Amino acid sequence: MLMVFLQQALNGIILGCIYALIALGLSLIFGILEVANFAHGEFYMLGAFMALFSMSGLGVSFFPALLIAMIGMGIIGAIIERAVFRPIVGKPLINSMLLSFGLSTALANLALLLFGADPQKIESGLADYHLRFFGLHLTAERLMVLVVGVALVTLLAWFIQSTRTGKAMRAVSQDRVAAQLAGINVSRIYTVTFAISGALAAAAGTMVGAMFFVSPEMGFSVTLKCFIIIALGGFGKIRGVIVAAVMIGLAESLGGGFISYAYKDAYPFLLLVLLFMLKPQGLTGGSGR
């Protein structure tokens, strides 16, 4: 029983890593641009397709494809920010919600038109290597997800904490006008934020495409889940979002394994309701990060 619990917990943490990558990008956009990007799941979907096509079209192996997808979605993210979101920054939240819903539908349907509805699999070549330790079971593919996920999140935390651009991003998220007065190029920060979010989503999409499948409709449910995560973790808070992402992963895995799998999509929402009842100020409290 203990082994089953530990195995389920391990599965949940790996799932949480994926959620963290997607939710962090979404949270950054929300914190810095103050827009809600409901098309974020589609970034993740497009990233996965980019990796899939680099592997089938260019013949590269998995890790270069992951890199290509991240760079590609970084560029597309920047373009989308410049073309679509820039004009509505500072407008009421409902503007960005409607706009991004439209963008989400458009991107998903465009993918459906261009790539077809048939799900496809990214072959990382790692799924057939099995690791066993202390009675736990892990494929090399899942270990890779864990390692890449943790590495990217650490990299992001370091970038935001220590680099000049990262500090500027924090400044903009605290007070846009003050940051502008201090000489920060706010427009550039917006573009960088979208590029980073796009790249993180693409990494998550590629890894999910290897573990599961790539298909045009894969993005939508993920967006919703990530909004729950950033609501749980606190908008714009990195550590809170990571904790919340792992919590949601664990809730799905343990709830699905020990309570009922058929209702596993309900557990994250239950968690959210519980949190709002018990700790309305959010997981990490009212202030600080």
Added chain:
Amino acid sequence: MRGKGILRSVLCVAALLSLGCAAWAALPDGNVRVGVVMPTSGTLAYDGGLALNGVKMAVDEINAAGGVNGHKIELFVEDSAGVPATAVAAMEKLVGMQKVVAVIGDFGSSGTLAMMDVAKRSQTPLITPISLAPKITELGNVWTFRGCDSSEMIAKAFTKWAVQEKKLDKWAFIGVNTDYGRGSVDAFGKKVKDLGGEVVYTEYFQQGETDYYPIITKLKASPANTLCLLGETVDLSRVVNQFHEMGLQEKITVMDPTSGTFNPKFLELAKAKANGIIGASRFVASIKTPKAEKFVADYQKRYNIPPEKYAQAGYDVAHMVAIAVKNADSTDTAKVREALAKIEYEGPQGKAHFDAKNQLQIGEYIIAVKDGKFEIVAGPIMAE
């Protein structure tokens, strides 16, 4: 002399009369008109087309061999589009305007169930080559025949083989969370228990689910030696992939009794992981009987694809209708119905006859996936 003349003329009249009588009892002039209702448009168009392939091939064979007592069979094909209301309209048209002797159709059970009332009212035999719902032959409608197995028969034959022959006694079920999934899990679970097996694990998933690790992990900790899957192609390919990732293939036999995995898309998604999945089917192209081999070769030559169970059923049912008309030697629908109920048929699938409920009694083959092909493991197994 004169007496002889009278005798001759009496004989002549008698001969003429008897000829006339014979002509009156036998098939009338013209073609034997047979109706077909199949989905030739909509989502079932491809599968419906396969059944229609079989029907057309059978009719061409019969006509080339001289037809039914010298009369050619003429087909009237209507599209049901997989919609019950359309199927009923198609059936009305066939019996009302085309005056067919029998109707072959529909594909989906709901279409066939809807057409059954028209069959009864118009007193026209209706024979479905595809529909599986047990209800069709349980309603007591004598005008309706099922020219294939029912889902009940598949379940019986399959569990009988698995539990009694293969000694697979500890069953786990993973099913899609729909009426079909839950209904099938209940039905199969009950049969397994009746045969002395145990159901040790049951889980349902939402359609389109991606991550099955929570339930596969739980499955690993259960004492199950059999995993029975009830769902659709894409979802099941994920289950099977993750089942292999957890390394359970040595310990547990995977079963797919309703054939959600026996199609090319599944083989493409699961690749070598599809190997060893066991299912049931009344027909596969690798059956080695002379009738089956001839059917497979002729079909392959005509359509450039190997036949599967839909084409086989269409082919068999069209032959059954022709034999019934021949035995009845009439186009009177009541006589054709009686003849159909008494038929003793042997086709590519094997020997077959109808029981008192107009359900065809045939055997099931147990099949397994091996390197992208479907191999016969056992059979034919009769449900009773």
